Amino acid sequence: MAKKSQVKSYSKDEFLNLVKEKSGLTKADATKALNAVFDSLEEVLAKGDRVSFVGYGSFEVGHRAARDGRNPQTGQKIKIKASNVVKFSPGKVLKEAVNK
Known part of the structure; x- marks a missing residue:
């Protein structure tokens, strides 16, 4: 594991670029997909599931x-x-x- 000072912290935009590159989606589609995952995760957890x-x-x-x-x-x-x-x-x- 990298030293604490060497650990990179990814912003949402940087992470979206990784998703976009790996999936072949446009940035707009990758944004929609990632937001849908986060929204769905939030919704399910808010119900206690x-x-x-x-x-x-x-x-x-x-x-x-x-x-x-x-x-x-x-x-x-x-x-x-x-x-x-x-x-x-x-x-x-x-x-x-x-x-x-």
Whole structure:
């Protein structure tokens, strides 16, 4: 794995260019496709359902309970509200690709 300073962060536009090149779609069509995937993923997770891509991984909603915390600047105790969080569990194929 690359050092932290060598890790590239892709913007949505840069990622869209990769999708466009790999799929042969126009940039407009790749944008529509990627937006449709993100919108659909958001819709399914908002209902509390799970999305699984065999080999790649799965997305699901978890619950984080309310808890006490501290303001790091002042040290003052604060209450942190309960919230839902998105969890991603990578699948075998993705794990193997990352660990080549």
